[in-house]
Amino acid sequence: MNVPVILGLLGRLLIVYAGAMCIPLILAVFLGEWSIYSFLLAVIITGIPGLVLIRHAKADIKIGVREAFVAVAGAWILASLTGALPYWFANVVPTYIDAVFETVSGLTTTGASVINDVEVLPQSILLWRSLTHWLGGMGIIVLFIVLLPKTGMGSVLLFNAEVPGPMNDRVMPRIRDTATSLWKIYLIFTAICALLLWMAGMTFLDAINYAFATIATGGFSTKNTSIMYYDSLTIEMILTFFMILSGANFVIYLTVWRKKTMKAFRNTELIVYLLIITTATLAIAGSLWFNAGNSPGYSFRHALFQVATIITTTGYASADFDQWPSMTKIILLLLMFIGGSAGSTSGGMKVSRIILLVKATWAELKRGIHPRVVSSIKLDNKVIDAENLNKVGIFFFLYIVTFTGASIIIASTGLEPFDAMSAVAATLGNIGPGFGVVGPTTTFAGVSLLGKTVLTICMLLGRLEFFTLLIIFRPEFWRRRRVW
Amino acid sequence: MNVPVILGLLGRLLIVYAGAMCIPLILAVFLGEWSIYSFLLAVIITGIPGLVLIRHAKADIKIGVREAFVAVAGAWILASLTGALPYWFANVVPTYIDAVFETVSGLTTTGASVINDVEVLPQSILLWRSLTHWLGGMGIIVLFIVLLPKTGMGSVLLFNAEVPGPMNDRVMPRIRDTATSLWKIYLIFTAICALLLWMAGMTFLDAINYAFATIATGGFSTKNTSIMYYDSLTIEMILTFFMILSGANFVIYLTVWRKKTMKAFRNTELIVYLLIITTATLAIAGSLWFNAGNSPGYSFRHALFQVATIITTTGYASADFDQWPSMTKIILLLLMFIGGSAGSTSGGMKVSRIILLVKATWAELKRGIHPRVVSSIKLDNKVIDAENLNKVGIFFFLYIVTFTGASIIIASTGLEPFDAMSAVAATLGNIGPGFGVVGPTTTFAGVSLLGKTVLTICMLLGRLEFFTLLIIFRPEFWRRRRVW
Ligand SMILES: [K+]
Numbered sequence: 001m002n003v004p005v006i007l008g009l010l011g012r013l014l015i016v017y018a019g020a021m022c023i024p025l026i027l028a029v030f031l032g033e034w035s036i037y038s039f040l041l042a043v044i045i046t047g048i049p050g051l052v053l054i055r056h057a058k059a060d061i062k063i064g065v066r067e068a069f070v071a072v073a074g075a076w077i078l079a080s081l082t083g084a085l086p087y088w089f090a091n092v093v094p095t096y097i098d099a100v101f102e103t104v105s106g107l108t109t110t111g112a113s114v115i116n117d118v119e120v121l122p123q124s125i126l127l128w129r130s131l132t133h134w135l136g137g138m139g140i141i142v143l144f145i146v147l148l149p150k151t152g153m154g155s156v157l158l159f160n161a162e163v164p165g166p167m168n169d170r171v172m173p174r175i176r177d178t179a180t181s182l183w184k185i186y187l188i189f190t191a192i193c194a195l196l197l198w199m200a201g202m203t204f205l206d207a208i209n210y211a212f213a214t215i216a217t218g219g220f221s222t223k224n225t226s227i228m229y230y231d232s233l234t235i236e237m238i239l240t241f242f243m244i245l246s247g248a249n250f251v252i253y254l255t256v257w258r259k260k261t262m263k264a265f266r267n268t269e270l271i272v273y274l275l276i277i278t279t280a281t282l283a284i285a286g287s288l289w290f291n292a293g294n295s296p297g298y299s300f301r302h303a304l305f306q307v308a309t310i311i312t313t314t315g316y317a318s319a320d321f322d323q324w325p326s327m328t329k330i331i332l333l334l335l336m337f338i339g340g341s342a343g344s345t346s347g348g349m350k351v352s353r354i355i356l357l358v359k360a361t362w363a364e365l366k367r368g369i370h371p372r373v374v375s376s377i378k379l380d381n382k383v384i385d386a387e388n389l390n391k392v393g394i395f396f397f398l399y400i401v402t403f404t405g406a407s408i409i410i411a412s413t414g415l416e417p418f419d420a421m422s423a424v425a426a427t428l429g430n431i432g433p434g435f436g437v438v439g440p441t442t443t444f445a446g447v448s449l450l451g452k453t454v455l456t457i458c459m460l461l462g463r464l465e466f467f468t469l470l471i472i473f474r475p476e477f478w479r480r481r482r483v484w
Numbered sequence: 485m486n487v488p489v490i491l492g493l494l495g496r497l498l499i500v501y502a503g504a505m506c507i508p509l510i511l512a513v514f515l516g517e518w519s520i521y522s523f524l525l526a527v528i529i530t531g532i533p534g535l536v537l538i539r540h541a542k543a544d545i546k547i548g549v550r551e552a553f554v555a556v557a558g559a560w561i562l563a564s565l566t567g568a569l570p571y572w573f574a575n576v577v578p579t580y581i582d583a584v585f586e587t588v589s590g591l592t593t594t595g596a597s598v599i600n601d602v603e604v605l606p607q608s609i610l611l612w613r614s615l616t617h618w619l620g621g622m623g624i625i626v627l628f629i630v631l632l633p634k635t636g637m638g639s640v641l642l643f644n645a646e647v648p649g650p651m652n653d654r655v656m657p658r659i660r661d662t663a664t665s666l667w668k669i670y671l672i673f674t675a676i677c678a679l680l681l682w683m684a685g686m687t688f689l690d691a692i693n694y695a696f697a698t699i700a701t702g703g704f705s706t707k708n709t710s711i712m713y714y715d716s717l718t719i720e721m722i723l724t725f726f727m728i729l730s731g732a733n734f735v736i737y738l739t740v741w742r743k744k745t746m747k748a749f750r751n752t753e754l755i756v757y758l759l760i761i762t763t764a765t766l767a768i769a770g771s772l773w774f775n776a777g778n779s780p781g782y783s784f785r786h787a788l789f790q791v792a793t794i795i796t797t798t799g800y801a802s803a804d805f806d807q808w809p810s811m812t813k814i815i816l817l818l819l820m821f822i823g824g825s826a827g828s829t830s831g832g833m834k835v836s837r838i839i840l841l842v843k844a845t846w847a848e849l850k851r852g853i854h855p856r857v858v859s860s861i862k863l864d865n866k867v868i869d870a871e872n873l874n875k876v877g878i879f880f881f882l883y884i885v886t887f888t889g890a891s892i893i894i895a896s897t898g899l900e901p902f903d904a905m906s907a908v909a910a911t912l913g914n915i916g917p918g919f920g921v922v923g924p925t926t927t928f929a930g931v932s933l934l935g936k937t938v939l940t941i942c943m944l945l946g947r948l949e950f951f952t953l954l955i956i957f958r959p960e961f962w963r964r965r966r967v968w
């Protein structure tokens with residue numbers, strides 16, 4: 001393990017991150033908010049160690065697999081711990097654990113909050129919450145690759161350890177160009193979304209906050225009642241469009257942009273993703289209309305918004321879906337597990353993994369009839385090899401096992417079984433609100449500190465897709481000699 | 485597809501099955517119960533078509549993969565439809581669908597009932613319920629192989645399509661000897677269990693019924709309050725012992741019996757299975773003791789019984805576990821998914837599959853560090869090849885997908901989310917009672933007919949482990965020419 005290189009990388013990260021904290025700091029100065037000192041202190045505590053560590057940085061960074069894993073895991077953990085400081089210093093949360101929960105919830109684009117009344121918070125704190133979404137959405141490491149020249153092949157390893165989903169093209173040439181282009185698209189989407197929200201009647205600051213939270217599929221709101229506060233069809237439609245946009249693979253947009261062709265939209269994952277949204281919306285709207293006796297207008301409007309917000313793992317709420325019929329709740333819970341597309345800012349298992357599992361199942365049934373026939377599994381005309389398929393199956397297993405284990409712990413802290421399961425599904429999938437005591441009209445403030453700690457770990461495991469964090473449990477990881 | 489051979493096989497099955505119905509018929513005659521005519525009619529309706537079909541039977545049965553799947557699926561469906569007749573004719577259930585539910589619940593050793601008051605039923609009906617458990621437990625097809633000489637290699641295919649769990653030694657030589665020995669062990673266990681229960685104070689008929697239901701890990705009870713009726717530590721201990729015995733791999737007992745050596749007990753699955761029972765018992769007992777304030781005696785007694793009854797997928801209840809703390813409920817729900825061992829009479833995913841998935845996960849983490857190292861996964865010193873491992877992953881996926889899909893449908897019939905999920909988990913895993921409206925002190929009578937139909941399919945899918953039933957959806961299955 002090349003420790004100096006890792007420390008150098010983490011040092012630069014802290015400096016970049018302290019720079020990001022200056023944005024809400026400037027807003028606080030501009031508005032004369034009492035949170036100035038919280039941000040100032042946080043910037044100092046984050047930036048100084050960064051300056052100390054940067055002495056270890058080398059101009060040319062050559063890192064191996066293990067260094068990449070440690071750097072990414074370390075970056076996320078450091079960003080979580082230091083990003084919590086503004087909340088803690090500003091006294092908007094009861095304990096430091098709550099502050100870390102709020103920060104991890106932000107960076108992982110979960111959007112679960114422990115703050116019951118967000119409307120009394122200073123604008124600078126609200127901006128920091130949304131900004132953590134935005135930084136974590138496209139990936140703090142991906143941002144890092146953009147800002148840092150000459151990372152070489154190390155960047156590819158870093159990129160792969162952070163960007164979610166099973167992507168065939170993950171090891172890309174000219175990774176820095178790709179990362180830069182992805183961030184540009186991300187920035188353009190955010191700007192357009194903010195502009196439209198502003199035009200639809202939001203204040204300028206709210207528009208910025210919601211744009212950050214939407215494009216990152218985060219879900220933090222500046223209002224206690226989320227999107228219900230506005231009760232505006234226009235705002236809901238803008239948000240629905242951008243949520244669905246952000247839940248799809250950004251590499252598709254990149255390809256369309258670079259090659260000036262619409263062919264990239266003929267993507268299996270994208271089509272299935274849109275089909276799931278359509279089917280789930282129809283099923284839920286039908287249930288709201290016929291079972292619960294709502295008007296067809298209400299049913300379709302809120303079914304679509306809730307489906308979009310849950311499958312893209314954003315986690316806004318335009319209605320209190322905790323009061324909806326039992327069936328719609330289980331469908332929403334299922335969508336929490338599916339999540340958006342690979343290479344998007346969303347969480348969950350990702351649509352492409354589900355597609356691969358279904359294809360593998362279908363092939364296995366064939367093998368039951370023709371045991372000697374070997375058939376390969378393809379996605380968009382690319383053969384998926386057995387190793388990657390195996391990894392998808394193991395990911396699925398890890399997801400369910402983590403979900404079950406965490407649910408048991410959360411239930412032991414006093415939540416009802418379904419509430420506990422929804423709390424875990426909502427954090428592991430980086431969605432935000434669940435059902436019952438952690439429903440769309442409530443917060444995670446009532447969960448015990450043990451519960452919050454477990455859910456914080458779930459958010460990180462979900463965002464970094466297990467392997468990057470779990471790999472440290474292998475004894476080989478800690479051996480001194482590089483044996484491969 | 486060789487249809488005459490399949491029809492011949494099914495004809496013999498119907499005759500054997502009509503013969504089994506004669507046992508409760510004789511009891512009804514002996515006790516002078518009004519259910520005589522129900523059984524008589526059922527024996528005629530089952531036996532006559534059997535005699536007609538048997539004309540197609542051939543002395544030497546040579547069947548292929550497809551014939552084996554159709555025969556096993558057909559046997560289970562026919563046994564379910566005809567086995568329902570006595571209940572329907574005796575008017576102990578409101579509709580034929582209820583009667584089929586009760587029969588499938590019996591044959592699949594689920595033990596979920598739609599009859600609210602079983603204590604008013606004739607003894608012959610109670611015996612038929614328990615007998616369906618016993619016939620389905622070791623497998624109606626396995627029984628068939630015993631009774632039918634000269635099935636040749638076809639028996640192996642039939643055996644593999646019915647016996648649960650991922651067994652490496654499934655294709656065994658001298659399959660008829662193996663099947664016969666398994667049934668002998670099964671019979672001996674049942675006899676000893678019945679004897680002990682009789683000595684412990686049960687009536688003779690109750691002892692027989694409970695022995696059938698216990699060794700088959702079924703769970704039908706002759707009392708409305710299950711084992712709570714007796715409130716006897718002795719009976720609970722006898723049942724616990726035999727449930728745990730029946731939840732382990734019968735091939736282990738076979739090996740011990742044949743080779744006169746205890747070495748067969750050094751089996752990874754058996755050890756993990758016992759470890760899970762111990763851990764779960766301690767966790768639940770702890771929660772009952774400290775959280776719910778019960779006495780340590782009560783806590784350990786009922787924790788162990790409930791853990792044994794759920795993990796072995798029997799489904800008795802010695803306490804109303806629906807009233808237990810939230811955490812214990814989720815642990816029990818988890819045990820429903822795990823189930824017993826491969827080659828046992830239990831349902832669920834099976835412990836060995838979980839072991840293989842954990843080992844595959846551990847190996848995958850290693851591959852993350854050493855991408856070029858290929859490591860093989862072993863269980864009891866036998867290498868598990870990639871194909872079988874893949875099948876385990878797909879089985880896990882099918883299990884979760886079926887669980888989710890069925891839960892949505894059951895929730896749409898009006899059950900609360902957690903109740904709906906527990907109803908599906910309890911039927912898919914062949915356990916019996918779930919939580920809430922389908923809890924240990926209630927029955928499935930309140931579920932709608934649509935719900936009962938879906939749960940009936942879940943029971944069959946769980947018992948035949950998906951592939952045997954789902955394979956018919958492949959187009960190749962229906963092609964005339966044998967292309968392999
Ligand atoms: K998200």
Ligand SMILES: [K+]
Pocket residue numbers: 592593594700701702796797798829830831913914915
């Ligand atoms: K069972």
